[in-house]
Amino acid sequence: MSNSANAALDVKAAQFFQSLQQALSAQTLVRLVLSRYEGDDRDLVRFVARPVELKGQYMLSFVRETTTFTTTQNYLPSDAVAFVEQQLTNGFKAALLETTDSEYQLTISKKGKWLLNRTKRQGGGTPSQPAAHNREKQRFVEQSRPYLQALGVTDVQGNVIPAMQRKWKQINKFIEILAKAIRETGLAERSQVHVADFGSGKAYLTFAVFDYLTQLGLDAKVTGVELRQPLVDLCNDTAKRLGLSGLDFEQGDVQHFKARGINVMIALHACDIATDYAIHMGIQTGAEIIMCSPCCHKELRPQLQSPAVLAPLLKHGIHQGQEAEMLTDGMRALLLEASGYDTQVFEFISLEHTSKNKMILAQKRQQPRDSSAIWQQIAALKLFYGIRAQTLETLLKGGSVPTSCDSEGC
Ligand SMILES: C[S@@+](CC[C@H](N)C(=O)[O-])C[C@H]1O[C@@H](n2cnc3c(N)ncnc32)[C@H](O)[C@@H]1O
Numbered sequence: 396m397s398n399s400a401n402a403a404l405d406v407k408a409a410q411f412f413q414s415l416q417q418a419l420s421a422q423t424l425v426r427l428v429l430s431r432y433e434g435d436d437r438d439l440v441r442f443v444a445r446p447v448e449l450k451g452q453y454m455l456s457f458v459r460e461t462t463t464f465t466t467t468q469n470y471l472p473s474d475a476v477a478f479v480e481q482q483l484t485n486g487f488k489a490a491l492l493e494t495t496d497s498e499y500q501l502t503i504s505k506k507g508k509w510l511l512n513r514t515k516r517q518g519g520g521t522p523s524q525p526a527a528h529n530r531e532k533q534r535f536v537e538q539s540r541p542y543l544q545a546l547g548v549t550d551v552q553g554n555v556i557p558a559m560q561r562k563w564k565q566i567n568k569f570i571e572i573l574a575k576a577i578r579e580t581g582l583a584e585r586s587q588v589h590v591a592d593f594g595s596g597k598a599y600l601t602f603a604v605f606d607y608l609t610q611l612g613l614d615a616k617v618t619g620v621e622l623r624q625p626l627v628d629l630c631n632d633t634a635k636r637l638g639l640s641g642l643d644f645e646q647g648d649v650q651h652f653k654a655r656g657i658n659v660m661i662a663l664h665a666c667d668i669a670t671d672y673a674i675h676m677g678i679q680t681g682a683e684i685i686m687c688s689p690c691c692h693k694e695l696r697p698q699l700q701s702p703a704v705l706a707p708l709l710k711h712g713i714h715q716g717q718e719a720e721m722l723t724d725g726m727r728a729l730l731l732e733a734s735g736y737d738t739q740v741f742e743f744i745s746l747e748h749t750s751k752n753k754m755i756l757a758q759k760r761q762q763p764r765d766s767s768a769i770w771q772q773i774a775a776l777k778l779f780y781g782i783r784a785q786t787l788e789t790l791l792k793g794g795s796v797p798t799s800c801d802s803e804g805c
Contacts, residue, residue: 427455431488489503666690
């Protein structure tokens with residue numbers, strides 16, 4: 396190795412490479428991830444390596460992930476160690492080594508200091524069977540992650556439990572979307588990232604977000620906020636059991652919750668205007684990323700006045716519901732844009748998995764824009780549909796909202 400960060404191989408780095416060598420010799424390596432890339436290649440994101448058996452040889456297969464595609468390169472154990480050393484002196488600032496019994500997280504601080512954290516895996520890890528190539532579909536989340544087993548998504552062998560297939564797909568899709576947003580907003584280069592997940596429920600996604608950010612080598616602080624105390628207690632117990640310091644859960648109502656310094660605001664399936672409160676809080680706190688998947692759009696429906704030409708369509712209740720949903724989420728997207736965000740509204744995962752399948756993703760712009768035309772569009776829509784009040788708009792304008800949401804109603 397060759398720079399100031401590793402002169403005479405820093406003792407922490409030496410311990411890490413010794414553990415890597417041992418894991419390769421004993422064939423106990425489960426996975427190796429190189430992340431927090433800060434080098435010159437604009438597209439390079441990370442390497443994920445797993446053992447494979449090729450022509451009877453135990454090797455490490457490195458998947459090179461870029462912003463657009465992945466490629467694979469295979470190394471014999473001795474070459475693999477040299478390759479990892481080279482990558483850690485050429486732009487990668489974090490390495491995670493998972494073995495059957497431990498996890499080693501090596502990070503290089505901004506000042507070039509090596510930091511090593513070792514944690515014991517609960518109940519032993521998944522045995523590191525060298526895999527035949529490409530049998531398993533490439534996913535963003537590794538099935539072997541301990542939290543998946545603790546939450547009942549996978550069994551003790553690390554296989555996805557059949558009844559949890561939908562949740563597994565949702566977790567992967569969610570992390571894929573988040574990963575792209577984290578890169579595009581520059582949060583991947585921060586040393587610390589603070590996430591708030593409102594209406595965290597059983598917290599599958601909250602754990603997944605924490606795990607993903609930690610594996611990127613970031614100092615992640617993730618807070619799940621949930622109305623129901625038993626779920627809060629359950630999730631805190633699980634996080635503690637897994638030794639996940641930085642992940643915690645608080646009992647609270649998003650409508651009254653005060654938060655500061657949040658980088659990523661998540662609200663998935665928070666019902667009705669709880670989504671508006673969450674978005675408002677995200678905007679107020681200057682979050683770089685706001686992600687929500689709204690549900691039960693009750694607020695605008697009773698206010699809708701069908702313009703005459705639409706009356707034959709909107710006389711059907713189902714169409715009225717769809718119209719109210721489109722208008723509510725369309726207005727939320729516009730209000731986010733007027734507040735300095737680039738916003739997308741898209742299908743989160745297909746209808747076969749859940750009926751709550753819409754995602755609003757907002758990423759804070761580097762440069763502010765003139766939002767007067769957007770406010771005019773919002774005013775025109777309200778006039779067209781006869782809308783008197785929409786909660787997010789009211790909150791952004793500093794007003795108070797008279798009604799509250801029945802959170803058990805959806
Ligand atoms: C459908 S679950 C979604 C759980 C999780 N976010 C997910 O997507 O898998 C919605 C959760 O939000 C909680 N919730 C509803 N309204 C809330 C509010 N105003 N403040 C905090 N939590 C709320 C509910 O108790 C429930 O656990």
